[in-house]
Amino acid sequence: MPGTLSERPQLQHLTAQLDELKQKGTYFRLRVLDDVQAPVCTYDGKRVINLASNNYLGLTAHPKLREAAIEAIKMYGVGSGAVRTIAGTMKIHMELEEKIARFKNVEACVVFQSGFTANAGTVSSILGKEDFIISDELNHASIIDGARLSRAKIKVFRHKDVSHAEEILKEIASEPGRKLIITDGVFSMDGDIGPVDQLCDLAEKYGAIMMVDDAHASGVLGRNGRGSVDHFGCHGRVDIQVGTLSKAIGALGGYVCGSRDLIDFLYHRARPFLFSTSHPPSVTATCIAAFDLLESEPERIERLWDNTRYFKAELGGMGFDIGGLTTPASETPITPILVGDGKRTMEFSRALFDAGVMATGIAFPTVPEGKARIRTIMTSEHTREQLDQALETLERIARKMGILG
Numbered sequence: 001m002p003g004t005l006s007e008r009p010q011l012q013h014l015t016a017q018l019d020e021l022k023q024k025g026t027y028f029r030l031r032v033l034d035d036v037q038a039p040v041c042t043y044d045g046k047r048v049i050n051l052a053s054n055n056y057l058g059l060t061a062h063p064k065l066r067e068a069a070i071e072a073i074k075m076y077g078v079g080s081g082a083v084r085t086i087a088g089t090m091k092i093h094m095e096l097e098e099k100i101a102r103f104k105n106v107e108a109c110v111v112f113q114s115g116f117t118a119n120a121g122t123v124s125s126i127l128g129k130e131d132f133i134i135s136d137e138l139n140h141a142s143i144i145d146g147a148r149l150s151r152a153k154i155k156v157f158r159h160k161d162v163s164h165a166e167e168i169l170k171e172i173a174s175e176p177g178r179k180l181i182i183t184d185g186v187f188s189m190d191g192d193i194g195p196v197d198q199l200c201d202l203a204e205k206y207g208a209i210m211m212v213d214d215a216h217a218s219g220v221l222g223r224n225g226r227g228s229v230d231h232f233g234c235h236g237r238v239d240i241q242v243g244t245l246s247k248a249i250g251a252l253g254g255y256v257c258g259s260r261d262l263i264d265f266l267y268h269r270a271r272p273f274l275f276s277t278s279h280p281p282s283v284t285a286t287c288i289a290a291f292d293l294l295e296s297e298p299e300r301i302e303r304l305w306d307n308t309r310y311f312k313a314e315l316g317g318m319g320f321d322i323g324g325l326t327t328p329a330s331e332t333p334i335t336p337i338l339v340g341d342g343k344r345t346m347e348f349s350r351a352l353f354d355a356g357v358m359a360t361g362i363a364f365p366t367v368p369e370g371k372a373r374i375r376t377i378m379t380s381e382h383t384r385e386q387l388d389q390a391l392e393t394l395e396r397i398a399r400k401m402g403i404l405g
């Protein structure tokens, strides 16, 4: 009977916490997409210019990717039937992994169900409690969860502060445990690029393992979207590269690239690999087609960067705080518009939506208290007219609300 569960006292503490969020103004409802993920689409029945998706290259609905998925379903069905280690490794899974390894110029690759499980499953399995994780304070939640699960000692360095990371490494230099330095290639809420090259120097100087999470760099940075390691020319210096198939690649999944032994080890010890079913063949086929497109349609990446430069320049010209003074400036298609107060940010986001622009408000705990922001993401598929219309709306609503003076 509907209704009876919400009358039980067992989960009342959750209701109380939700009430608190409502009071703070940071409670949200899920926006529901009625049609296809695209630069202009319909959420909750309203047509909006979409500045919120991670669909950087417009691949989520690309005809070649759709076709690949449909073909795979016809050939292999809709599910893999088991976890990879029992009976759920299909030829197509191996094919994708080999393709990614070649693309990234590494020995081997393993695909996980998501970028989240790739990070959490890797960090948690390769270290133990006598070891150390030296982690940027803005690293993604999946790295933090993996670090906690590993039971290693977690040392957090100030955002992109390489000398702080070195201080930590010096302090623990005489400790017997292994050290892992880990950074996002592109930070997901600020859009700035991690100092991968300088952290590689540190890793080499102190004998630490080097790991990069390239979720927002995959398909965006480097030649044909090869990621931050390629962007910095750090091939052969990063022991573990994580990427996602869920953002620019347009489908779902995460991958880990590295040495053959690293990947073999993950087969044996990474818990999401061992205990959760592998991708359906359609998802895998989609990803294979996406990597082909990165090579055959590099103009998508060029358009993405053209749009990014244009949008940033216009926003900055209007007087928006898009980082630079209060945070390191974004250097990528992720452009945060700093507002500060959480409640005001959410109001701004709602007003933008009503005016036809979908731009997500992000507040505590996703970003620090007082650093609430509207997060915009550019894609290669936005037209200049769409961008101009979005910019005009952003400026008009911000002036009306006093966010712009």
Ligand SMILES: *Cc1c(COP(=O)(O)O)cnc(C)c1O
Pocket: 114, 115, 116, 117, 119, 140, 142, 184, 186, 187, 188, 213, 215, 216, 244, 245, 246, 247, 252, 253, 254
């Ligand atoms: C999105 C994201 C992930 C998770 O990737 P999914 O494939 O969506 O699970 C991991 N790390 C970073 C930095 C991300 O932004």
